[in-house]
Amino acid sequence: MSKAGERILKSVxxxxxxxxxxxxxxxxxxxxxxxxxxxxxxxxxxxxEEFAARFGFAKGAVKDWEQGRR
Numbered sequence: 437m438s439k440a441g442e443r444i445l446k447s448v449x450x451x452x453x454x455x456x457x458x459x460x461x462x463x464x465x466x467x468x469x470x471x472x473x474x475x476x477x478x479x480x481x482x483x484x485e486e487f488a489a490r491f492g493f494a495k496g497a498v499k500d501w502e503q504g505r506r
Contacts, residue, residue, distance in 0.1 A: 473501040 437445075453459035477487045477498070484502075488495045500506035 471501075473498060477502075 450459060454463050482490065484498045485495055488498045497506060
């Protein structure tokens, strides 16, 4: 296997271990205090229904996020 292929596989294995919670060294996760769902949805030019369907959310959850209830 090429060096590039080996590096890619190593990266994938590390990412999978991180996702499983088995490895955290070298990973930094930024979790914003607030997420402006309305702006994100607007920038994507999606209706609430389309946004909910695309990302697997309930339509009501999107509405609640946008109105600050959730």
